[in-house]
Amino acid sequence: MFKKGNLPTTIFILVLIVLIALAVFSSIKKDDAKPATTATSEEVAFDMKKQPIYGSEDAPISMTIFYDYQCPHCKQWEEETFPVLKEGIFDKKVANIRFVNYSFMNGSSDYLAMAGELVYDKNPSQFVAFHEELFKNQTNLSTTKTIDLTAKYSGISKEEVTNLLTNAKYKGNIDSDKKEGTRLGVSGTPSLFIDGKRVENAYDLKEIQDTVNKKLKTLQQAEKTTKTEEDTK
Numbered sequence: 001m002f003k004k005g006n007l008p009t010t011i012f013i014l015v016l017i018v019l020i021a022l023a024v025f026s027s028i029k030k031d032d033a034k035p036a037t038t039a040t041s042e043e044v045a046f047d048m049k050k051q052p053i054y055g056s057e058d059a060p061i062s063m064t065i066f067y068d069y070q071c072p073h074c075k076q077w078e079e080e081t082f083p084v085l086k087e088g089i090f091d092k093k094v095a096n097i098r099f100v101n102y103s104f105m106n107g108s109s110d111y112l113a114m115a116g117e118l119v120y121d122k123n124p125s126q127f128v129a130f131h132e133e134l135f136k137n138q139t140n141l142s143t144t145k146t147i148d149l150t151a152k153y154s155g156i157s158k159e160e161v162t163n164l165l166t167n168a169k170y171k172g173n174i175d176s177d178k179k180e181g182t183r184l185g186v187s188g189t190p191s192l193f194i195d196g197k198r199v200e201n202a203y204d205l206k207e208i209q210d211t212v213n214k215k216l217k218t219l220q221q222a223e224k225t226t227k228t229e230e231d232t233k
Contacts, residue, residue, distance in 0.1 A: 044172035046180040048098060052120045052127040054086070055096030060219050061212055063097040065202075066181045066191040069112035069134045069141075070105035077190040078135040081203055088209070095194075095212060099131060101177040102189050110174055112141065115150045117170035118161065122154040129153060 048064070063085075067074040089095045101116065103109035112134060120127040130153035137145065147165070151158045164170070181191070185198065192202035194211050201207055 042172045044176040046176045048100075048180075051098040051100050051177075052116075052124065052131070053096055053098045054128050055090035056093040057096065059090075059093050059096040061095035061215050062195055063095055064100055064193040064196075065097055066100050066102040066177075066186045066189055066193075068101070068103050068105045068109050068189045069116070069138065070103075070109045071189045072138070074190045075135045075138050077202055078132065081205065084205055085208065089212060094216065099127075100181060101174045102181040102186055102191065103174055103178065104189075108141065110171065111143075111165060112146060113174040113177075114165055114168065114170040115146055115161075117173045118150055118164055119154045121170070122156055126153040126155075 051064075065077075067077075085097070090097060099116075101113040103113040116127065116131060116134070119130045130149065133149055133153070134141065134146075137149070147158050147161050150161045150165070154161065184191075184193070190202045192199040192208070194208070195215060199208060199211065
């Protein structure tokens, strides 16, 4: 039996053991949702034209959205703002939008961003559907579920998906994306740009529509002026 004089020390040791056990268990649980990637990525040159796009390539106006799959505000933008823009602007070929990673929220952010890069690389036509699926399932994206969804939309096996993500095949792509975002002044998500100029409030549909209309008017006026000049030659 423990001596009375050693009781405080004994209690301290027992509490310490319990805390260490809890920490280990917590770490194991977190590892399932936030897998570590240890591979070193090669630097990739950023090219906006190589980013996933929704809408016509020939649309007169180009938008860019920087996002993080773990960002709840991005989920809100994806579910509330994007559908309105999709119907009123993108599907009417007034503008297109390119998707750029800016993963910074937590340990899962890079992993999910790489999953998006993988799908875009293997099956680009399914990127937007996959993108929407990740936000839809944001609160329960375990490693297993992420791999299942990635395999489904990329068209490759779960084993190949696991290998590519574990070895951080696309880490250079997401690092390049984030570097470009930082260069443009992005510090949080969602961040929306219209023809390279940042929109103050990415949720403000009126501001977005007014900006688009103003740009369209400017483009139409320029086209009219050019036509008039050609006719007078």
